[in-house]
Amino acid sequence: MLPNSKMAKAVRFALISGAATAALTAPVVFAASDDESVERIQVTGSRIKRTDLEGSSPVTTITAADMEKTGAMSVADVLRRSNLNTFGSSAESSGSSWQSQANISLRGAGADRTLVLLNGKRMPGSPTMGGTAVNLNTIPTAAIERIEILSDGASAVYGSDAVAGVVNIILKKDYEGLEISATGANPQQAGGEEWKTHIIGGTSSDKGSLTFSFEHQNREIIFQRDRWFTSSTNTLAEEYANTTGVSAYARNFLDMTSGQFSPMAACDNDKMVGGGHVYDYGDGDYICGYDYTSEAADHAARKYTAGYVTASYELSDEIMFEAQGLFSRNETFGRYAPAAGWFKVDAGQVDIQNYDTDGNNTGTSKNENDGRVYYRFTDVGTRDSTTIDYSTDIQVGLVGEHDDFGWDFTYHYNLAENSNYGKGYIHRPTVEAMVKSGEFSFGPEGNTDAVVAAISHDTLKQDIMEFQSVNAGINFEAIDLPAGIVGWYVGTEFMQYKYEANVDAETAAGEVIGSSGSGSGGDRDVFAIFAESIIPVTDDLELNLAFRYDNYSDFGTATTPKIALRYQLIEDVVLRASWGQGFRAPALSDLYAADSFSADTATDYYYCEQQGTSTADCKAKQYDVTRTANSELQPETSDFYNIGAIWNITDDFSTKVEYYNLSIDDVITFVSLDSLLKEEKKVGYGNLALGDITRIGNNADGKILSATTPQVNGNGFDTSGIDFNLTYSGLETAAGDFGSTFDLTYILSYDDEEYFNGPVNNQIGRNGMPEYRFTWVVDWSYGDHSASLLTQYIDGQSEKTDPNTYEQIGSLSSQTTFDASYSYMAAWNGKFTLGLRNITNQDPVLDSNLDYDSSLYNLYGRTYTASYTQKF
Incomplete structure (x- = not known):
């Protein structure tokens, strides 16, 4: 001492x-x-x-x-x-x-x-x-x-x-x-x-x-393909749920009336998995997929x-x-990987592949209702940052x-x-305008250099x-x-x-x-x-x-x-x-x-429950989310x-x-989409205290279309x-x-x-x-x-x-x-x-x-x- x-x-x-x-x-x-x-x-x-x-x-x-x-x-x-x-x-x-x-x-x-x-x-x-x-x-x-x-x-x-x-x-x-x-x-x-x-x-x-x-x-x-666990696996599986590293943002159509996903004829493209391999997406949906790990980097x-x-x-x-x-x-x-997103199309604008309840392809037809195209723009190339x-x-x-x-x-x-x-x-508006005018091609041949330059x-x-x-301060001694x-x-x-x-x-x-x-x-x-x-x-x-x-x-x-x-x-x-x-x-x-847009990952256990999918098998997916200050x-x-x-x-x-x-x-926190989903399960669709979830057709049992997550105390x-x-x-x-x-x-x-x-x-x-x-x-x-x-x-x-x-x-x-x-x-x-x-x-x-x-x-x-x- x-x-x-x-x-x-x-x-x-x-x-x-x-x-x-x-x-x-x-x-x-x-x-x-x-x-x-x-x-x-x-x-x-x-x-x-x-x-x-x-x-x-x-x-x-x-x-x-x-x-x-x-x-x-x-x-x-x-x-x-x-x-x-x-x-x-x-x-x-x-x-x-x-x-x-x-x-x-x-x-x-x-x-x-x-x-x-x-x-x-x-x-x-x-x-x-x-x-x-x-x-x-x-x-x-x-x-x-x-x-x-x-x-x-x-x-x-x-x-x-x-x-x-x-x-x-x-x-x-x-x-x-x-x-x-x-x-x-x-x-x-x-x-x-x-x-x-x-x-x-x-x-x-x-x-x-x-x-x-x-x-x-x-x-x-470090590219995702450089590690076995970040590269894709089982890409030619029958069911999409059995794959990793594959994105549904490929060449797929979402019917906004029925909520049904279908692969487009444009899936017949060598950039898609298997040149157009079609997956059982569950719930009667079928899609083609894109292997994003083939080009994306991790670090x-x-x-x-x-x-x-x-x-x-x-x-x-x-x-x-x-x-x-x-x-x-x-x-x-x-x-x-190349940009992926959705854009609107009117009825009759795209060719989609049809499947029966046994998963058999019954042919191609025009979309009967308005919808969204979930599309991978491989013609434009990778997104470099x-x-x-x-x-x-x-x-x-x-x-x-x-x-x-x-x-x-x-x-x-x-x-x-x-x-x-x-x-x-x-640029989404340019794509949508070219889709309406017929200049944008959904075919396997891809788009011309002029179209690519216009939409990039x-x-x-x-x-x-x-x-x-x-900063200013004084230090001293006082009181003995x-x-x-x-x-x-x-x-x-x-x-x-x-x-x-x-x-x-x-x-x-x-x-x-x-x-x-x-x-x-x-x-x-x-x-x-x-x-x-x-x-x-x-x-x-x-x-x-x-x-x-x-x-x-x-x-x-x-x-x-x-x-x-x-x-x-x-x-x-x-x-x-x-x-x-x-x-x-x-x-x-x-x-x-x-307000900012984010693609948030969340698990919709309620929807899985309605479809008979067990909690253990319910997969997390990305959803469109708007974040507000x-x-x-x-x-x-x-x-x-x-x-x-x-x-x-x-x-x-x-x-x-x-x-x-x-x-x-x-x-101070964002109310996450996962948090909104947990609350929705307790209080019911449309009754959230903060934030918002929109499901297709405004149907409580429908798929998530988008969500809004607020910043709160x-x-x-x-x-x-x-x-x-x-x-x-x-x-x-x-x-x-x-x-x-x-x-x-x-x-x-x-x-x-x-x-x-x-x-x-x-x-x-x-x-x-x-x-x-x-x-x-x-x-x-x-x-x-x-x-x-x-x-x-x-x-x-x-x-x-x-x-x-x-x-x-x-x-x-x-x-x-x-x-x-x-x-x-x-x-x-x-x-x-x-x-x-x-x-x-x-x-x-x-x-x-x-x-x-x-x-x-x-x-x-x-x-x-x-x-x-x-x-x-």
């Missing part, structure tokens, strides 16, 4: 550029000199520097060395492996404006409830994701010093979005020397080859320092370039100037300190400009977010208690957001087949004041108080308190507890976005409890146990669980030194509504919601040699949920993967590293349709990595 006088000196407020930097995982040595000064550290989740490595809130650290062991080349890939990323998070995909985006979701609460900081400063959300979550692919990996994950709520310190926790990405500073590195990764299966190179350099003097980095990364595309190709520079200069003995700049360009290329994201982040500030008083001032500017360029899309359409989507903030002096920090912050989303006029009007989107925009000003205090109640008990007030220009105010306790039970055991309230402001896109949304509110214990069993062996409970009210959800850690280091043997770290998150409950205002059930164990996951790392070192073995485990889940009883149906297996790395440090200050990810070549966990949860699993398989780093 430190004497009270040392504690008084240690618990002082000092702010470096207003940043809440974080605790190191390495042991901290507190060296007391004659003036009883001690080393202090600053912990994410607090703006107060302190002497204790473990504060009153739980913080997990991922160092640059930890990242190197994984072989991952992006910060998104590193964070996706964390057990705190409970149910996974989104990764790069292919063929849409979101294909360049990746995020992190703590506690399974959603990426928009996880606040991401860069050097302790709020990063605004990506405009492509509506400003609701940060795109991790804009952050350079080479420049990262460490990542701090605060796993309890922190809205009282940072404001909105810190509901489930905070990820603080801390970049290098005060670097001296020069480092050059090159890394390559090669999956054993086709596609996904990756390489990266970076340069880091810096210099320092008595008055200041300069650090810079530059990196470039390149990742190749986009990616080219990333980033530069980072940070500098500090001592203006006087008491004032320091600091600045940093981050500039990145993230380009991705993705591919969808290129996204280019530019990000600029600049911070400048002054930090002053005089005796026990300090102050800081920081200006922060961030500009994100994301553009998506699409080719191979179709290039799309453009541009999203822009401009963010500015000014028997156990020490109380430290204070009082600050203020002003933030301005300007959001703009633009799409080409035809897409915005809903006239483009194979694309969707709408324009929107808005701006917001936020003014906040906040205060924090650490109170040494006794020599062993410390109280941390925080309070924040936010005033938003567009919806109102929010006040958030936090209370935390840290108790040194005995010399090697620390107990801690925290409670805090949080909030999440509605995103500008939530409030102001125009809501300018009347209110902020979410939350309560977060955390209770933990840290025990240093020996100098080399320690353990942590943390219990958490997160409760969120007034959840829902009731909320609750989740609780336990985080467990074991760390051992210092096992010295003749064969080398060994260490180990084990981290597990076990989710006790995730209580959520089955649908809007519906029954609440614990949903843990359902598809995409594993009960627990862990990571286990074993390290070895011997002289210039070192190696690591990383084990990751994701628990199994059920495949489906009974729509009547909510009982879990079917079983998806657990997954265990192993990664290994080996490094050799050469005498000339060079470092060789070899790695092998997914040693046993595990596929993602697949359901009965060969689908997998891309948030939890990846499709890279066994991957070989190699790198060389040279320091000067």
